[in-house]
Amino acid sequence: MKTPWMLYCFLWLALSGGTANAIDVSKLQGLSELRFHQLESNVDGDPPYYIYVRLPEEMAEADVDTRYPVVYLLDGGVTFAPLAGYYRYLRLAEEVSPLIIVGISYGTSDWREGNRRSVDYTLPTAEQAHWGGAERFDRWLESRLLPLIETEYPADPARRIIFGQSLGGQFAIHEAMFKPDRFWGHIASNAALHRNLELFLSAPEQRPAVLPRLFVVGGSDDNPRFAEPRGRWIAHWQSQPAPPFELQVTTLPGDNHFSALTGAFRHGLIWLFEE
16 A cells, blocks of 8 residues: 655654654653554545554564564544553553554544544444444454454454543444454443443343453543443443443543543553453
8 A cells, every 4th residue: 555755754754763853752662662554444535544553562572472462542543642651651560461552543633634433433323424334444443454463463363452432432342242252352431322322232132152351431520421321331231130241340530531541541451451
């Protein structure tokens, strides 16, 4: 695939420190070992996705057969930088094992310029005509992104983790409920189910033989618009005798819809690997 000339220039400046005015990210040791890919969408005419990969420092001295769990960050244009850097502190504290961190970015926050999160991360709703692309986005993950990461890097396909915030949290729940074989672990931070809650209250036709692990976290000060439907979803599934996933629910005191990001990442990873 072709990479735009300007993007080549940006990457050369950012990753090589080639001029006095360049942004040399190699001196940001918390974001060391970065890689970049541009992946086309499955839909003709849609802009590409920009994929950022942070490799574990331990990989340099590891055995050639070593494989690492991979955390796939939705909204990577916002979440990758803080969480890939924060991961370094979690490793220093020995709270998590070595991981590969993958950020999936649109390159913009503007839907008119290609940010498709409200399409990609959601099931349909009568309130928004453009919602409802979760199944299509899942097919893109399966056909393009997962094969790339698991071919180019020492990724463990049995330990894939998806992390999503807000609408990204809706997608993480979608994967746990309707695509239970895609990811081993799911972290849904302040999941937004406010427009299509009813679609998440019905169990899949067949309960998976191996239950996916689902960590649902909310800030105590989250907006009621999001917190109330999420609370209804939690209450529903906690009352079921045999839910289609292994569920852990946590509330972060004092956090709002956005500030819960790092706490959700930390507590979710600790719970997933606690055994």
